[in-house]
Amino acid sequence: MNSEEILRRVATPLGAPAYAPAVARFTDREYLNVVYRTDPEALRAVVPEPLEFDEPLVRFEIMNMGEVTSFGPYVEAGQAIPVRFGEERGEYLHAMYLNNFPATAAGREASAYPKVMGQPALKVEDSALVGTLDYGSERVATATMGYKWFPMDLAAAEAEITVPTFMLKLVPGYDHRPRIADLVRTRITDITVKQAFTGPARLQLFEHALAPLADLPVREVVSASHIITDLTLSGVEPVHDYLAGRKQS
Secondary structure, three states, X not given: OOHHHHHOOOOOOOOOOOOOOOOOEEEEEEEEEEEEEOOHHHHHOXXXXXXXXXXXXXXXXXXXXXXXXXXXOEEEEEEEEEEEEOOEEEEEEEEEEEOOHHHHHHHHHOOOOOEXXXXXXXXXXXXXXXXEEEEOOEEXXXXXXXXXXXXXXXXXXXXXXXXXXXXXXXXEOOOOOEEEEEEEEEOEEEEEEEEEEEOOEEEEEOOOOOOOHHHOOOOEEEEEEEEEEEEEEOOOEEEEEOOHHHHHO
């Protein structure tokens, strides 16, 4: 295999790459979102500069991916933090847990999503929407919401999940120091909100050394939403290079 053939590939192993070179289109992507208030000092410890936050809020999400181009169905959970990048408002993706390895590898390698393997689930049980996240055999999060209690304005639901998303792209060099260290931004495009509801909600986070969601503790549940959509994720663009000053010196 010559150099030109190698450079046409997007992932290893070369004979059976971990993911396809395809743009992911999500059909019937179902969200359970619980926005909660946490400790400001805990939030300051994890939000990377130059991002800033006004209120100590976190959005815990569990997403049931009904159908995804090249990946098929899977479930994902994580934490997103409302932030500002200058005057632009968006969310910083702090942690993501998936039960699909190709989607995990593609999210980390081809983009900058902070994805690791986990066991999230989303189901309806006794008139409640129930989302859970296990890491190994241990429960690390449980979210519950009244199932379809109150209709939610579809435009408000779209605005909630289409804000710009910021992530850290860290690629180590062979000396274990960062070879790439960028703050990047992406957006959701081509979205259709099919259903949206709100209702009473609760969220429990449990301590775990390798899945430390509880380091951003729940102090007050602020709002909750249940949203079903079709959408596409755009690619990432760098907005801040942490190595720029070091490269120039």
